[in-house]
Amino acid sequence: MTMNTVSLTHHDGEDATALLEELCDAYADAYGAEPGEEKTSAFRRRAKKQLTRPGFTLVVARDEGRLVGFVFGYTLAAGDTHWWGGVQPEPSAEFLEETGSRTWVLSEIEVRRAWQGKGVGRTLHDAVLGARGEERATLATGPDAPAQKVYTGWGWQLVGRIPGDDGDYYSAYDLFVLELPVSR
Incomplete structure (x- = not known):
């Protein structure tokens, strides 16, 4: 298991639909869950909704054909400020403005447990x-999630906290932003 053997491929929403079972399997493995458990079922529901959103992109990491990690997200539509709804402390109106080409949501980044800590997530x-x-x-992210240290190490800045919606995994979420393009 080395990064030298990992290949990356980029996919749109249509491609991602065909990969959904593999994504669910990798997601479950990343969390040490069973594919049919509620956490994995909730992931499947979220993913299906996001596949059709504008700017949806999926990047998959494979080693010898096996999906070992993935990342996906979408672009916030013009006028869509739901993402920022209720964030505290409240940022400026200018910060909250969405143009349809301003903000890309990194919705999921998951790496199978055997591959964690090997650079796959950062790649x-x-x-x-x-x-x-x-x-x-x-x-x-969930408040005080261990991944927050990783994100801040990659340059993400904490904006604030928003309340979760009914049925969400957490009752509140911490929001982060990263200026693009990414420089390393």
Whole structure:
């Protein structure tokens, strides 16, 4: 298992639909869950909704044909400020403005447990964000999630906290932003 044997491929929403079962399997492995558990089922529901969003992009990492990690997201539509709804502390109106080409949401970045800590996540992160034309990217994590240290190490800045919606995994989420293009 080395980064030298990992290949990356970029996909649109149509391609991603065909890969959904593999994505669910890798997601479950990343969290040590069973593919049919609620956490994995919730991921499947989120992914299906996001595949059709504008600017959707998926990058997959494979080793000898096996999907070992992935990252995907989409572009916030013009006028879509739901992502920022209720964020505290409240940023300026200018910060909240969405043009349809300003902000790309990094929705999921997952790496199978055997591949974690080997650079696959960072490679996926840089591959997807390096291909974006938006001004910035954003992501949400659970409060105090261990991944927050990784994200800040990659240059992400904490914006604030938003309340979760009914049925969300967390009751609140921390929002981060990263100016694009990514430089390493």
